[in-house]
Amino acid sequence: MREDLRAGGRFPDLELPDHTGNPRRLSELAAGDPLFLNFYRGFWCPKEQAFFRRLVRLQEEAEVAYTRFASVSVDPPEIAAAFRAGLDARWTFLSDAQRRYLAELDLLETTDTVHRPYLPASFLLFPDLSIHQVWNGYWFWGRPTNEELRQGFRAITRAIRPDWEVPAR
Amino acid sequence: MSWSWFAFLPEPPTGDEPADALASATTTDPDGRPAGLLAAWQRGRKPLPTAVRVDERVIDPAGAAAWVSLVLVPPQVAPLFDDPAVSQAMRRVLAGPPFAAISTLLRDAVHFAGAITVEHGEEPARLADDPFARLYPARILRVGPGVFGRVAPPAGPAIQRYGGKPWPAAGF
Numbered sequence: 001m002r003e004d005l006r007a008g009g010r011f012p013d014l015e016l017p018d019h020t021g022n023p024r025r026l027s028e029l030a031a032g033d034p035l036f037l038n039f040y041r042g043f044w045c046p047k048e049q050a051f052f053r054r055l056v057r058l059q060e061e062a063e064v065a066y067t068r069f070a071s072v073s074v075d076p077p078e079i080a081a082a083f084r085a086g087l088d089a090r091w092t093f094l095s096d097a098q099r100r101y102l103a104e105l106d107l108l109e110t111t112d113t114v115h116r117p118y119l120p121a122s123f124l125l126f127p128d129l130s131i132h133q134v135w136n137g138y139w140f141w142g143r144p145t146n147e148e149l150r151q152g153f154r155a156i157t158r159a160i161r162p163d164w165e166v167p168a169r
Numbered sequence: 170m171s172w173s174w175f176a177f178l179p180e181p182p183t184g185d186e187p188a189d190a191l192a193s194a195t196t197t198d199p200d201g202r203p204a205g206l207l208a209a210w211q212r213g214r215k216p217l218p219t220a221v222r223v224d225e226r227v228i229d230p231a232g233a234a235a236w237v238s239l240v241l242v243p244p245q246v247a248p249l250f251d252d253p254a255v256s257q258a259m260r261r262v263l264a265g266p267p268f269a270a271i272s273t274l275l276r277d278a279v280h281f282a283g284a285i286t287v288e289h290g291e292e293p294a295r296l297a298d299d300p301f302a303r304l305y306p307a308r309i310l311r312v313g314p315g316v317f318g319r320v321a322p323p324a325g326p327a328i329q330r331y332g333g334k335p336w337p338a339a340g341f
Contacts, residue, residue, distance in 0.1 A: 020267045020321075022321040022322065023321075028324070029324045031340060032339060032340040060326075062327070063325070063329070064328070064329050065329075066331070067327070068324055068325075068326075068327060069325070069326060085264070088264060089326075090260060090326045091263075091326045092324050
């Protein structure tokens with residue numbers, strides 16, 4: 001993983017096609033909110049399927065909490081769309097089928113020479129894409145639990161919302 | 170992201186276009202009969218008593234002709250924007266195949282006034298899947314060029330409105 005992709009660094013504003021083929025930027029998807037960004041190997045990986053089922057359970061909280069998710073893989077858009085639909089995920093999946101950012105981010109999973117996928121890595125980002133926290137999910141237990149994500153979203157939200165402390169009359 | 174004013178005039182005044190409109194076009198029903206006029210204005214003074222707020226991104230004066238599913242809920246039966254039926258319709262929008270553009274409509278910061286769902290194809294068949302038509306019957310209309318553009322699908326999973334903005338416009 002690239003050296004500067006750690007807490008306090010700034011994540012690059014990637015531009016990739018989404019699961020419907022529309023070009024999207026991370027900053028556009030964040031839209032002023034905290035953003036959970038995860039890179040996943042592909043629809044075929046059982047660890048990813050289990051991890052996404054976990055995220056889908058969290059989306060019912062995220063949908064009312066002014067927070068965003070985005071997920072990136074080398075799956076083509078139509079494959080990402082089918083995976084997303086099967087999971088009942090309601091956030092944006094991005095496709096780097098051309099592997100444009102694999103080398104730039106140094107996120108190639110070198111042990112899989114068949115698929116050449118992204119290393120499963122997760123980032124919790126501020127709206128300006130600065131990095132709050134990073135998880136290396138090569139081993140499944142390295143991935144964030146939903147409770148860790150709640151704690152991270154709370155910390156970011158407290159930092160960015162000026163009315164976190166309810167304004168006094 | 171902000172919002173614009175938007176109105177449907179079933180019986181538009183003859184002659185000039187609506188004053189100061191950002192975009193406007195006449196509409197026909199699926200059988201080709203005249204069915205009024207759709208118009209949008211920049212945010213500011215409310216142009217008509219019936220005008221509602223729409224996500225400004227769906228309005229494009231250079232947009233092509235389109236089919237739309239227009240859900241306009243009368244004020245006397247309008248649910249709260251936070252009504253579970255409205256939330257479920259937004260979830261279905263996020264989960265389903267994308268439309269060319271979509272916006273909820275707001276009469277004020279509290280009530281759901283309806284939704285506009287846009288397709289640029291030759292046929293309106295996909296609009297039968299408009300999730301907001303479950304809340305109130307939709308009008309299917311053919312709209313001339315110069316009103317509606319294409320917008321990338323809403324970024325989920327957020328379904329809350331931001332202040333008085335119509336979903337999916339984001340940002341406080």
